[in-house]
Amino acid sequence: MPRNWLLLAAKHGGAQAEATAEWLIERGVCIDIWDADRRNPLHYAVLNGWKRCVQLLLQRGASLDPDVDNMTPFHYTVKTNAEEIAQAFLDAGTPVDTLVTRDIYIPVYQQGRVVYVRRDGAQYPVREARTEKGLTALHLATLTGSQRMTKFLLDHGANPNFPSDHGETPLHLALRRDLYGPEWPGIVDFWNDPMFRIEVALDYVELADSEGEYCSTQAWIYEARSTIISLLLEHPKVDINAQDVFGISSLHIAARGGDSSESMIRKLNEKGAKISVRTKKDETPLHLASRNGNVDAVTSLLTLGADPMDGDVNGVNALHYAAQNGNLRIIQGAVNHKPDASLETFLKSKDNHGQNVLHHLLSSNIEVDITVVDYLLKWSVGINDLDNAGMSPMAKYLRAFVLCAGDDDPEVLRLMFECGANPAFETEEGLGLAHLAAGSHRVSVSLLRTLASWGVDLRAEDKQGRTALHNSAIKGNPTENILRFLCDEIRLSAGLRDAHGKTPLDYAVEMGQKEHHPNLFDPDRWTRTEKLLRGLQEEL
Template identity: 30%
Template sequence: MDKFNECMQLEIRASDEDDEIKADIIKAVDGMFLLAQLHLDSLKGKKSLKAIRNALRKLPTGSEPYDNAYKDAMERIGGQLVDDEELAKQVLSWTTCAKRPLTSSELEHALAVEIGESQLDTENLCRVEDMVSDGVDPDAKDDVSKTPLVLAAMYGHDAVVKLLLDTGRVVPEFKDAKYGRTPLSWVAEKGNAAAVETLLRIDSINPDSKGHQTVVELLMATGRVNLDSKDNDGRTPLSYAIAEAQTETIHCLLRYGASPTTTDTQLKGLLHHAIVNVNCTLDIVKKLLMLGAPTDLVDIDNLIDPEDDDADDIYANIIMQRIAVVDALLHHPKVDLKIQDSEGASALHCVPYGKLKFDAIVSMLIEKGAEVSAWNSKKQCPLHLACRRGDYASVQVLLTHGADILYVDQDGLNAFHYAATSKSAETLSRIFEASDTNSLNIYTLRDEAGRNALHHMLAHGANIEEVRLLLDKGVDVKDRDVNGNSPLASYLINSCFYIDVGICRLLLQSGSDALAINDQGLALAHLSASCSKLNIAVLEALMDFGVDIEKLDMKGRSLLHHTALEGSLTETALAFLFDKTKLRSDDRDSSGKTPLQYAVEQARKKRHRSAFDSQRWSRSLEIFMRNEAVAG
């Protein structure tokens, strides 16, 4: 490499974009774009997020292996005769810089070009046989056990494949260590008919294919193909064809007898691969079902990683919004709608509620026998999930087919509690209608933690009209949960970003106890410090209803102590408190600490970068310090 030190150089590096896969690959390759392509290829076939992340964590880093390989190659070339060395470098230059793979004839003519000559001298043509010399091992293996023949096959260089085979010094059936695939399997996948024909002329090859229709036909004609041969992942040619939605190849493989019932090492069947690819046709799904492809397989991703949502064929297809495919599956006699995944979820649980027109799938599933009241592992029924997402149309379908609004999950929440968190007045109204029609009076019901619908609504953020709607229905504003918190207290605790003063006043006007103290000894004023910025308007509203904002909690801490602990102090809030109260930054609690001391402790704490406005504790400390300096 030292020979090129004086040459003109241009550094080319990949652009680091804010994307997890790109970022990990860019970090691993350190600007070597060829290595980036190889890393991307290694992610092919990874269908779950977990599998992709595991692969990304194992990406090799550093350029030393590639530098060494290049250095060794150049040393071998340099050890040849002068003419052979020059020829080798010319071949490398043309094959490296060509915008597409060159044929043998094109390479011969390219090497025959003479600068300054207007015509090509045919006597200057160099035979391709001379381009592979004893100076280079044509069957050498790289650091991942790929031979030149394997690499030439992978990238579709049929001329190079033929050239290597003609040396008689390569092993045609050699399998790469990473995937367990032969050169023939790679050229078959790429659909390179010329290279396939070349390889098929070698008697030592036992053909197997994972490729395009024309290549498959070539291989079928030999009569020596194992249609169901599996690679290191247990994937068959048919599995790959289905995953890539290669319709003609799929029909070809099935016509020659490929098995539709195989499973890979992840326990995925062919229907898994068909349904998750939006390009796979309905005809393929129907054909697989007709040929007996299993419909009740639950793959390993689902068993060990519930977040992957790959439960079985029906659930995967619901997620991919394949209504026509759902219909085909539902009409198959072997499809069991009572199948549940490792989290107890049935097909109705896996519907992405809240998305447009998914009520049609809900109707289809119910009409084919899906259980409306089925539980998952959290004892949630489909109605709970539809209400939580504010999916009015699906709620309507479920209620029409007998879903019970009184049914509670493991935490005691019913459909009303879930609907209260949805921010959908339409969904709430439909639950009200169901309650009133059946005289159920769900408005007073509380969950296992003592929370009513107002607690749930206010804990998830709400607008004043939604709150008024619940109050008009008789939801009790004075109810306290097991921690002694009223709906208003719950609202103050959970409003980290913003507190609507109008909601506070409405709740107080409706009878919320302004003097309430929860089980931790905290009054409403203390709880108001939970917001990232102490809101003066909220303090004024509390004072208007008799709240003593100077009150101490059971540990002797004032509102100022709590602003230091929460990092919510502002200049205007401090000025307001100094003006309207006797609170001061040197007041001591039961342990002898002042607000300033708490502010110092909190500012020194290391917080996760995902914490909202992690600098607010430092700002609160600065405000306290400036006040001390002025007072001093």
């Protein structure tokens, strides 16, 4: 009898396939045979819902090895919500915490057919001895959103604290709805395929359907997810403070954001979650909430006793993180939470790099909200403080990477000058504010005029004898208007040679000929700069 008859019957199904498969099994056909996806008859019996076949195969010792989707036959009972079949596995002695360790299998074409090989070159999954870490069926149920199987597995003794090979418990996956693990471009397995999350139901709501159907589907998903989390939290043995390999706890995940993060934080806290638990980088939940702009989570954590003064491994605190994303409500919440006696110390706090809250706000690569700048400046937070690299907040603002000039840039500078910003600032290399502005994508004629009106010397040279025009050419970002302003109004010479004997044009040519990183932003900018400078020289 051909070895693959049982596999064919199980894989392709049909009206008589189940009965045929049972007949073949009872007559002793080989059951240890796999297809190209590394699935055996037991995998397909589970997927087909053939309980009797599953029982017969288990009685005969069918393999529980995972397929190329990193799924054992027992894990597939979660996909099909098959409680009775899962019970058959347990009755046959299959451990409820049967695990898999994910790997990547790459399809290759060999001898006229597709086979899968592991990244290390092995053609098939290697059966490993049982370890203390891996992904169990409970991990899968909480990740994909199966209420039924989550309850079934917990009721039958599944360990709610079982760690994956990255230390994630089922609660981590339930809250995050994602998992760590190997990645390969274009390769997905069952675990990281969004098609197998309950959220995929939203993709099947027709655009023409009423908004009510979409909202009701969302509500159903939220209720399912909430039920799963409640099942885990109500388990008497759950470790609410379990941390993964990065030190992330359930409270860290809730603080990042998501559905009703405020209520989730309170629920976790009521179950004993530590408010100031720290990651391997010393980040608290408040740090993550502030960094992600989660106002509700920040409010909850502060109310529950989180200290906004606490710093992470780099000394960055909640105020600094809030400033990085320019969230005024979080900044105000953190400020209002501190008692008056320690407020000044909090507002002037610096990280391990010597940066205060203004440094963090103004060095961001997102558009700076002028109302946030105004709010912080009214607290006198150190407008001329220098960080460990000798940079002032205004210098960081002018050096920050942005794609283009903002309408409020001149006004931001004006506010800082009104509050005492030093117009004579220089870096250790002698770069003044004019040099930094000319080399920035923020540069505009109006910004340069603002600098000049507050006493910044636009004709200044650095320690290498370079002017703002040299720096603009080095960075490759002048426009024709900026060049004409610097040359015609400020009277900078396009032919001026620095201490190395180089003109702005020389630098533009030199930078244009260099080999740059393939992902460099706007690599043609030096060609444009060279063209503009040559045109300017021809006019002269």
